[in-house]
Amino acid sequence: MQLLVTIIGLLIVAPIFGLIILIGISIFIWISIYSNFAIGEDLKKTQELYVESDKQQSEFLRNASLVKVNAKEKKISEEYDHSYEKINKLNKKVWLTFASFVQKRSFAADITKFIILVVGVYLVYAGVYTPGFLMVLFTWSFRVFDRMGYLTSIHRRVTQQYESIKNYFTLMEIESDIKEKDNPIIVNEIKGRIEFKDIYFKYSSREEFDEDGILKIKKEKNREHVLKGINLIIEAGQRVAIVGHSGAGKSTLINLLVRAYDPQKGKILIDGKDLKNLSLLSYRSKIGIVPQDVSLFDNTLRYNILFGTNENIEDVQLRKSLEMARIDGFLNNLENGVDTFVGEKGIKLSGGERQRVGIARALIKNPSILIFDEATSSLDVENEAMIRESIEKASKGRTTIIIAHRLSTIKDADKIIVFEKGKVVGEGTHSYLLKKCEAYKKMINIQTVIVGGN
Numbered sequence: 001m002q003l004l005v006t007i008i009g010l011l012i013v014a015p016i017f018g019l020i021i022l023i024g025i026s027i028f029i030w031i032s033i034y035s036n037f038a039i040g041e042d043l044k045k046t047q048e049l050y051v052e053s054d055k056q057q058s059e060f061l062r063n064a065s066l067v068k069v070n071a072k073e074k075k076i077s078e079e080y081d082h083s084y085e086k087i088n089k090l091n092k093k094v095w096l097t098f099a100s101f102v103q104k105r106s107f108a109a110d111i112t113k114f115i116i117l118v119v120g121v122y123l124v125y126a127g128v129y130t131p132g133f134l135m136v137l138f139t140w141s142f143r144v145f146d147r148m149g150y151l152t153s154i155h156r157r158v159t160q161q162y163e164s165i166k167n168y169f170t171l172m173e174i175e176s177d178i179k180e181k182d183n184p185i186i187v188n189e190i191k192g193r194i195e196f197k198d199i200y201f202k203y204s205s206r207e208e209f210d211e212d213g214i215l216k217i218k219k220e221k222n223r224e225h226v227l228k229g230i231n232l233i234i235e236a237g238q239r240v241a242i243v244g245h246s247g248a249g250k251s252t253l254i255n256l257l258v259r260a261y262d263p264q265k266g267k268i269l270i271d272g273k274d275l276k277n278l279s280l281l282s283y284r285s286k287i288g289i290v291p292q293d294v295s296l297f298d299n300t301l302r303y304n305i306l307f308g309t310n311e312n313i314e315d316v317q318l319r320k321s322l323e324m325a326r327i328d329g330f331l332n333n334l335e336n337g338v339d340t341f342v343g344e345k346g347i348k349l350s351g352g353e354r355q356r357v358g359i360a361r362a363l364i365k366n367p368s369i370l371i372f373d374e375a376t377s378s379l380d381v382e383n384e385a386m387i388r389e390s391i392e393k394a395s396k397g398r399t400t401i402i403i404a405h406r407l408s409t410i411k412d413a414d415k416i417i418v419f420e421k422g423k424v425v426g427e428g429t430h431s432y433l434l435k436k437c438e439a440y441k442k443m444i445n446i447q448t449v450i451v452g453g454n
């Protein structure tokens with residue numbers, strides 16, 4: 001605006017000045033655009049290289065112990081140096097080119113100012129303008145170049161960040177597949193009866209990068225169904241175990257149950273209500289999940305456990321969850337109790353301890369549905385026994401789904417569901433399945449279901 005008003009003002013009160021400025025500015029802008037054009041391609045490439053090397057760096061750091069154990073420090077540091085060298089070389093080229101354009105541009109500005117000065121002084125001598133008016137014209141003219149310099153520096157910054165800005169907006173425009181109904185049912189209480197009705201589901205991959213490295217949204221078709229016609233009823237308060245080979249679709253079923261995905265066909269009913277009609281927030285706050293790999297923040301135990309809930313929790317309640325998750329035992333060994341920091345990714349805790357923190361986090365919201373997805377699979381027999389005990393305690397009065405391999409963990413379940421290649425091939429108690437279900441028998445025999453810990 002300042003630029004426009006000034007130039008128009010000049011064109012009106014002193015047309016000759018306005019014209020000189022207009023020509024000068026045109027050359028100035030032309031050089032700016034041309035320079036952006038000339039360095040644009042390389043600038044984009046440096047941006048990509050930066051992203052690449054940042055990714056590399058964080059990956060190296062995340063796997064620091066792997067690097068050390070395999071004595072790869074030197075190789076990694078060389079790799080990193082190498083990728084930085086590439087960036088530096090390109091950067092040098094870009095900014096040297098840019099500097100030469102900046103020089104040309106300032107030269108154009110200086111020439112214009114000089115011409116204005118000469119013409120102005122001449123016009124004062126000729127008696128056309130008074131010296132005072134000339135001073136005003138000078139101030140206006142020079143301000144135009146001031147503003148121009150500012151605009152081009154913004155232009156340069158935008159060019160520099162253009163790729164990142166583009167990626168950002170592509171990311172922000174991705175819409176969630178999971179859409180809440182307009183007037184969703186807010187569930188205050190869930191009994192925990194779950195019914196899967198003829199569920200068909202397949203994943204679609206959507207993160208794809210085109211040849212320029214730009215995030216693109218693409219949906220793949222013709223993938224195989226991961227779940228093929230699942231019909232299941234889990235009664236409220238039941239303790240149900242799901243067994244099956246890796247890749248059978250057990251975790252996928254859980255993903256559908258927490259509505260991380262919607263099935264392509266079929267319905268999930270919670271207490272007889274279609275899951276799609278429930279408010280996501282109110283429903284999810286009634287579900288607790290303990291995964292195989294419990295993610296922890298580098299914060300206190302308290303913070304990590306309370307992360308499971310949005311409510312204000314009384315200390316009594318926290319104690320109860322700690323007790324149920326069997327954390328109270330190892331808590332005494334920690335210097336600051338629940339206010340001890342767990343370290344990055346919980347590095348200061350053992351696998352079994354991390355798992356128990358995960359259980360406490362799931363329990364703190366007093367969920368109606370509690371899910372353990374291979375929560376004990378990576379633990380030794382001793383830890384497994386302890387977790388099993390806390391699962392037993394925690395499952396009282398809620399629907400509990402346990403995905404596990406160890407016979408000791410599953411055999412006391414009210415119902416065991418046998419999964420094979422996206423289908424339910426058996427359902428019943430341990431002794432019933434041993435008699436009636438070939439797949440189950442086989443799993444027990446070849447110890448896919450590990451007969452350990454009992």
Ligand SMILES: Nc1ncnc2c1ncn2[C@@H]1O[C@H](COP(=O)(O)OP(=O)(O)O)[C@@H](O)[C@H]1O
Pocket residue numbers: 203204226244245246247248249250251252253
């Ligand atoms: N996010 C995903 N995107 C695409 N395919 C997936 C995804 N998660 C799992 N799958 C595939 O779905 C199948 C079932 O996986 P999953 O439910 O994790 O099995 P399980 O928990 O029984 O081991 C596997 O073939 C797996 O490769």
Ligand SMILES: [Mg+2]
Pocket residue numbers: 250251252373374
């Ligand atoms: Mg799984």
